[in-house]
Amino acid sequence: MIKEEHFTDKVADVIQLDETLSDIVKAQVMRNLAKLKGTKVNILITGATGCGKSSTINALFGSDKAKVGQGVAPETMDIKKFELSNIVLYDSPGLGDGKEADLRHAKSIIEKLHEKDPQGNLLIDLVLVILDGSSRDLGTSFQLINEVIIPNLGEDNKRLLVAINQADIAMKGRYWNDNENRPEPELIKFLEEKVNSTSKRIKEATDIDVEPIYYSAGYKNGNQAQNPYNLSKLMLLILQHTKEEKRAVFVQDINKDSNMWKDDDRLKDYRGEIQKTLWDSVKESASQGADIGGAIFGAPGRVIGGAIGAIGGFISGLFSGW
Numbered sequence: 253m254i255k256e257e258h259f260t261d262k263v264a265d266v267i268q269l270d271e272t273l274s275d276i277v278k279a280q281v282m283r284n285l286a287k288l289k290g291t292k293v294n295i296l297i298t299g300a301t302g303c304g305k306s307s308t309i310n311a312l313f314g315s316d317k318a319k320v321g322q323g324v325a326p327e328t329m330d331i332k333k334f335e336l337s338n339i340v341l342y343d344s345p346g347l348g349d350g351k352e353a354d355l356r357h358a359k360s361i362i363e364k365l366h367e368k369d370p371q372g373n374l375l376i377d378l379v380l381v382i383l384d385g386s387s388r389d390l391g392t393s394f395q396l397i398n399e400v401i402i403p404n405l406g407e408d409n410k411r412l413l414v415a416i417n418q419a420d421i422a423m424k425g426r427y428w429n430d431n432e433n434r435p436e437p438e439l440i441k442f443l444e445e446k447v448n449s450t451s452k453r454i455k456e457a458t459d460i461d462v463e464p465i466y467y468s469a470g471y472k473n474g475n476q477a478q479n480p481y482n483l484s485k486l487m488l489l490i491l492q493h494t495k496e497e498k499r500a501v502f503v504q505d506i507n508k509d510s511n512m513w514k515d516d517d518r519l520k521d522y523r524g525e526i527q528k529t530l531w532d533s534v535k536e537s538a539s540q541g542a543d544i545g546g547a548i549f550g551a552p553g554r555v556i557g558g559a560i561g562a563i564g565g566f567i568s569g570l571f572s573g574w
């Protein structure tokens with residue numbers, strides 16, 4: 253497989269060619285871009301067997317990164333690490349696989365949550381807990397969130413994200429509009445109740461406020477396939493829960509297949525907000541400490557060596573068809 257050129261190199265090319273910038277400014281931007289290129293975002297993804305961890309990873313970051321289970325045996329036995337260009341994923345089993353396995357999994361999740369990076373910061377930027385929306389009994393998932401994850405999050409509650417997957421089969425497939433890939437009002441009501449009861453169960457046990465969302469990671473099964481639903485809502489939430497200075501690197505690893513992102517609840521322009529968030533973050537990271545903010549990365553239409561067009565076009569080109 254040919255490795256895709258890194259977006260920071262493309263931005264660097266544009267900057268180098270810009271004759272209005274001094275060498276000092278260029279050097280600073282180059283340093284910033286090099287730093288950005290090396291930035292890692294570490295995400296821990298966990299949840300019960302079969303909730304859709306692998307499917308979600310593949311939908312967010314491109315297919316076949318993680319093996320999707322077909323049988324009943326748990327595919328994820330211990331924490332698995334997937335290194336993309338800048339995003340590092342840790343795929344961990346949740347609870348519910350028996351007492352011994354549960355203890356082992358809880359222990360390794362707790363260790364991960366406390367692990368520090370070489371700079372002494374907490375390694376894990378974000379914990380995504382996935383619940384299986386089609387399951388009646390989410391007891392072990394609440395145990396995972398309330399007793400394992402939240403007590404070990406430290407100060408930074410923002411590190412936790414809870415998302416309810418398999419929205420399409422939450423009512424055994426009833427009230428899912430297959431043609432338009434969206435829930436009908438009866439199912440929406442059911443899912444909203446699930447969201448509310450989830451946040452209530454967490455609040456009562458831990459006094460922590462979380463705002464879960466529901467989505468579907470979609471599936472491929474032989475020649476049957478269904479696109480995700482609300483994946484863009486999930487992606488925006490992931491970005492918003494990531495430290496501002498790190499958000500830009502999602503540009504590199506995000507799934508470039510626009511089909512993944514098109515179906516959602518339309519309550520917000522999620523795709524537009526993702527683009528804006530990414531663009532703002534690239535701008536902010538690249539121009540830090542160099543006196544160019546307004547010049548190169550200023551309002552669209554201001555022509556400074558074609559920089560805006562080239563970079564802006566690159567970012568929006570990521571999501572062709574949006």
Ligand SMILES: Nc1nc2c(ncn2[C@@H]2O[C@H](COP(=O)(O)OP(=O)(O)OP(=O)(O)O)[C@@H](O)[C@H]2O)c(=O)[nH]1
Nearest residue numbers: 301302303304305306307321327328418468469470
């Ligand atoms: N209908 C539907 N099926 C889904 C969805 N997400 C995942 N699945 C299916 O659920 C099954 C399990 O999905 P995986 O992604 O392997 O789940 P996992 O959490 O990685 O499972 P383990 O690694 O075994 O713990 C597969 O058959 C998926 O195709 C969804 O949103 N809707």
Ligand SMILES: [Mg+2]
Nearest residue numbers: 305306327328
């Ligand atoms: Mg898996």
